[in-house]
Each structure stands twice: as structure tokens, then as C-alpha cells.
Amino acid sequence: MNILCLDSxxxxxxxxxxxxxxxxxxxxxxxxxARWLDNVVESISSIATAHGLSWKVSLEHVEQVKWYGPHIxxxxxxxxxxxx
Numbered sequence: 001m002n003i004l005c006l007d008s009x010x011x012x013x014x015x016x017x018x019x020x021x022x023x024x025x026x027x028x029x030x031x032x033x034a035r036w037l038d039n040v041v042e043s044i045s046s047i048a049t050a051h052g053l054s055w056k057v058s059l060e061h062v063e064q065v066k067w068y069g070p071h072i073x074x075x076x077x078x079x080x081x082x083x084x
Contacts, residue, residue, distance in 0.1 A: 018083065019081045019083065020080070020081070020082060021060060021078050021079065021080050021081075022044065022078070022079045022081065023076060023077075023078055024040055024076065024078075025074065025075070026040075026074075026075050026076075026077070027072055027073070027074055027075075028072070029071055029072060029073075030071045030073050031071070033064075036075070037059055037062060037075075037077055040059075040077050040079060041057055041058065041059055044057050044079055045057040045081075048081060055081050055083060056080075056081070056082065056083070057079060057080070057081045058079070059077060059078075059079055060078040060080045061077075062076070062077050062078075063075070063076040063078075
């Protein structure tokens with residue numbers, strides 16, 4: 001996942017509409033999936049804070065799409081962000 005891309009390109013759009021669900025793709029080692037998901041939520045929360053927003057950020061859904069290679073899985077995380 002490229003958080004810098006999210007920060008510079010997509011996140012300002014989310015702030016204009018007051019939040020929503022970000023659909024984030026990543027290729028993750030199967031043993032690191034939980035850590036990757038935690039990092040996604042923490043990173044988006046940090047980006048929101050850096051933009052002066054006190055949003056609640058939570059993992060809404062995880063889809064394990066397919067295997068790319070031995071122990072590398074394509075994962076999609078739906079992350080809800082915005083005011084309560």
C-alpha cells in the first residue's frame with residue numbers, strides 16, 4: 001500500500017465529502033496480514049490527524065482476493081473514516 005499516494009491524491013477528496021469508505025489493496029505475506037491491517041488503520045488515522053480532522057477510523061471488511069505466490073496474498077481492506 002502506498003500511503004503517500006493516499007495522502008497526496010485521495011485523502012483530500014475524502015475530506016471534502018466528510019469521510020466515507022476507502023477501498024485499499026495490498027499484497028501481504030500471509031503471516032503479516034493482521035499487522036498490515038493494523039498499519040492501514042493507524043496510517044489513515046495519522047493522515048486524518050495531520051489534516052486537522054478528528055475522525056474515527058475503523059476496519060469495516062477484509063477480502064482475501066487471491067494468492068500471488070507462495071505466502072503472498074492480495075488483500076482488500078474497506079476502511080471507514082469520518083465523524084461518528
